[in-house]
Amino acid sequence: MFPIDRPRRLRRTPAVRRLVAETSLEPRHLVLPMFVADGIDAPREISSMPGVHQHTLDSLAEAGERAVRAGVGGLMLFGVPKPEDKDGEGTQASDPDGILNRGLRRLRDEFGDGTVIMADTCLDEFTDHGHCGVLAADGSVDNDATLVRYVDMAVAQAESGAHVLGPSGMMDGQIGAIRQGLDTAGFADVSQLAYTAKYASAFYGPFREAVGSTLRGDRRTYQQDAANRRESLRELDLDVAEGADMVMVKPAMSYLDVLREVADASPVPVAAYQISGEYAMITAAAERGWIDREAAIDESILGIRRAGADIVLTYWATEVAERLAR
Numbered sequence: 001m002f003p004i005d006r007p008r009r010l011r012r013t014p015a016v017r018r019l020v021a022e023t024s025l026e027p028r029h030l031v032l033p034m035f036v037a038d039g040i041d042a043p044r045e046i047s048s049m050p051g052v053h054q055h056t057l058d059s060l061a062e063a064g065e066r067a068v069r070a071g072v073g074g075l076m077l078f079g080v081p082k083p084e085d086k087d088g089e090g091t092q093a094s095d096p097d098g099i100l101n102r103g104l105r106r107l108r109d110e111f112g113d114g115t116v117i118m119a120d121t122c123l124d125e126f127t128d129h130g131h132c133g134v135l136a137a138d139g140s141v142d143n144d145a146t147l148v149r150y151v152d153m154a155v156a157q158a159e160s161g162a163h164v165l166g167p168s169g170m171m172d173g174q175i176g177a178i179r180q181g182l183d184t185a186g187f188a189d190v191s192q193l194a195y196t197a198k199y200a201s202a203f204y205g206p207f208r209e210a211v212g213s214t215l216r217g218d219r220r221t222y223q224q225d226a227a228n229r230r231e232s233l234r235e236l237d238l239d240v241a242e243g244a245d246m247v248m249v250k251p252a253m254s255y256l257d258v259l260r261e262v263a264d265a266s267p268v269p270v271a272a273y274q275i276s277g278e279y280a281m282i283t284a285a286a287e288r289g290w291i292d293r294e295a296a297i298d299e300s301i302l303g304i305r306r307a308g309a310d311i312v313l314t315y316w317a318t319e320v321a322e323r324l325a326r
């Protein structure tokens with residue numbers, strides 16, 4: 001007549017819930033993605049991501065300082081060149097004076113080895129057509145010609161002081177090509193956080209505004225199809241074989257099943273990227289008073305951790321890290 005098993009006993013008080021919590025969230029688990037823009041003289045808020053800015057070099061250093069002080073695990077930098085500096089090959093990506101490489105140098109000068117400085121290793125911010133690689137004569141993205149550009153970009157980022165490169169273009173063989181290029185150039189110590197399972201997602205929308213993307217069409221010939229699960233395990237095997245030091249699943253919230261499977265199979269640390277559209281959804285609903293903002297943020301990140309992420313890239317990294325320290 002009465003239940004023998006009463007799971008509610010372990011939910012009775014905050015103290016007992018804390019005692020038995022399986023998943024934790026610490027500042028070191030969080031990585032802050034940041035944008036540094038060329039040709040602006042004050043930080044510019046991204047309209048579809050309230051609270052997130054395109055930074056000047058100075059405001060980048062200030063926001064980085066606050067994140068590092070809050071104890072975040074690292075910073076992931078994206079570059080936003082001037083529109084007139086974009087071209088078919090994404091030349092600025094491998095130019096030491098390109099905005100991303102200048103931003104990396106500034107962060108390394110400010111923080112040395114005191115945090116982990118990560119660089120987005122992808123051409124889309126720098127190409128005038130907005131694709132993640134260079135185009136073949138028929139307009140398709142040329143995989144192997146793109147690898148040559150990624151190697152140039154990777155070496156420039158390593159020279160600029162990045163500790164970790166994040167190849168996000170989903171070209172076949174990118175991790176192996178970059179590894180070989182880095183080693184040959186004397187950067188055997190620079191590591192790669194491979195975007196292993198990156199899906200073609202509608203939730204990247206706000207990011208495209210954030211980086212001033214000129215993309216027409218879509219990325220479905222290189223990013224993964226939302227219908228698929230198995231190919232993420234294949235991508236994991238390939239990236240690990242090619243020398244990935246860490247792997248990533250992206251987006252996070254619509255792909256928690258993929259994250260769990262990758263985490264179970266991975267011999268290296270696993271990251272997940274809570275992307276711009278996920279940030280925008282929670283922010284917009286909270287602005288309307290439809291959800292409790294802080295509780296929704298914490299629950300979303302805890303869910304990503306529970307699904308297997310060692311590391312979570314999130315635009316709320318500083319805010320959450322500061323809240324955890326209170």
Ligand code: PBG
Nearest residue numbers: 122124168203204207275276277
């Ligand atoms: C491409 C890249 C994208 C994001 C990070 N790197 C967008 C895309 O593939 O179109 C998205 C990040 C986000 O949405 O927050 N280099």
